[in-house]
Amino acid sequence: MFPGAFDYRAPTSLDEVLELLREHGEEDKVLAGGQSLIPLLKLRLASPSLLVDIGRVPGLQGMARADGTLVVGARTRHVDVERASLPAGLEILQEAAPQISDPLVRNLGTIGGSLCHADPAGDWGSVAIALGAGLVLRSPRGERTVEASAFFQGPFTTALAADEVLTEIRFPVPAGPAAGTYLKLERKVGDFATVGVALQVEMDGGRVRRAGIGLTAVAPTNLRAQAAEDSLAGSELDDAAIVEAARLAAGAADPRDDIRGSAAYKRDVVRVFVQRGLRTLRQRLGEVGS
Numbered sequence: 576m577f578p579g580a581f582d583y584r585a586p587t588s589l590d591e592v593l594e595l596l597r598e599h600g601e602e603d604k605v606l607a608g609g610q611s612l613i614p615l616l617k618l619r620l621a622s623p624s625l626l627v628d629i630g631r632v633p634g635l636q637g638m639a640r641a642d643g644t645l646v647v648g649a650r651t652r653h654v655d656v657e658r659a660s661l662p663a664g665l666e667i668l669q670e671a672a673p674q675i676s677d678p679l680v681r682n683l684g685t686i687g688g689s690l691c692h693a694d695p696a697g698d699w700g701s702v703a704i705a706l707g708a709g710l711v712l713r714s715p716r717g718e719r720t721v722e723a724s725a726f727f728q729g730p731f732t733t734a735l736a737a738d739e740v741l742t743e744i745r746f747p748v749p750a751g752p753a754a755g756t757y758l759k760l761e762r763k764v765g766d767f768a769t770v771g772v773a774l775q776v777e778m779d780g781g782r783v784r785r786a787g788i789g790l791t792a793v794a795p796t797n798l799r800a801q802a803a804e805d806s807l808a809g810s811e812l813d814d815a816a817i818v819e820a821a822r823l824a825a826g827a828a829d830p831r832d833d834i835r836g837s838a839a840y841k842r843d844v845v846r847v848f849v850q851r852g853l854r855t856l857r858q859r860l861g862e863v864g865s
């Protein structure tokens with residue numbers, strides 16, 4: 576399978592990237608790790624006339640602490656997150672990264688590419704939602720930050736305008752005791768999720784100050800289970816609160832029957848994973864506190 580013809584540019588500064596996006600707008604595509612885009616080109620599901628490779632642009636890769644956040648460059652690879660030393664309370668990033676595909680994909684694919692691709696079965700979207708991440712978008716018109724839950728607008732559709740590039744993802748670093756986990760059901764190692772559940776809980780004085788719940792592959796986008804999050808806030812993360820949050824999260828899911836399972840099965844996996852994950856977090860937080 577061969578892609579259609581396209582021009583290729585590999586700028587060496589962000590300004591050049593923005594200039595190319597300004598000039599070519601709708602006809603171009605940013606190329607990061609190529610792990611989603613190249614297959615789309617080969618299948619001719621995308622036919623851009625220009626690829627703007629951001630691989631040589633400095634400053635888009637790596638992680639740093641700034642203003643109470645962990646700033647992750649958009650071109651940071653999955654494997655870099657897997658191997659990073661992360662601030663306390665953001666362990667979910669390290670738990671999710673090795674669950675993405677296989678080492679071949681993780682060595683090339685990037686967190687920013689995954690978010691911008693916006694596959695509802697992508698794992699990073701749910702993690703970003705659970706952590707309340709801010710996605711920093713740059714264009715010739717300036718910079719704006721979009722909350723992860725507002726970034727995903729439909730299957731493979733995001734808030735990115737044609738002349739915008741995602742430069743970094745800002746994950747708030749929890750101030751108090753916090754823990755997160757990512758549970759993924761896959762048919763075999765390396766597969767996309769049948770169901771994924773990202774959970775983050777932050778405590779204050781023995782009660783939940785903030786809960787974040789992102790769901791993978793059970794809706795047209797990565798989904799924020801907001802009612803379930805709200806139900807946990809202020810609770811002691813007791814069994815009754817956990818069971819109720821799991822019920823609400825399963826109710827928010829809107830999965831489809833497909834080769835990976837029936838809608839009813841997937842909804843029940845959400846319920847079970849939310850319960851299981853929250854009990855794990857309660858235990859971890861207990862260990863942190865003791």
Ligand SMILES: Cc1cc2nc3c(=O)[nH]c(=O)nc-3n(C[C@H](O)[C@H](O)[C@H](O)COP(=O)(O)OP(=O)(O)OC[C@H]3O[C@@H](n4cnc5c(N)ncnc54)[C@H](O)[C@@H]3O)c2cc1C
Nearest residue numbers: 605607608609610611612676684685688689691697698741
């Ligand atoms: C065999 C296989 C298995 C996989 N399994 C999983 C899995 O289990 N879980 C999972 O989450 N993913 C999986 N993936 C997808 C993988 O995570 C990709 O790496 C990711 O979806 C895209 O990242 P990329 O850097 O390769 O982006 P690319 O393929 O280069 O780009 C993807 C899209 O994002 C746009 N884009 C990229 N970077 C930017 C940016 N900075 N600003 C604006 N637009 C940008 C591109 O224009 C393109 O539309 C799998 C892929 C393969 C090939």
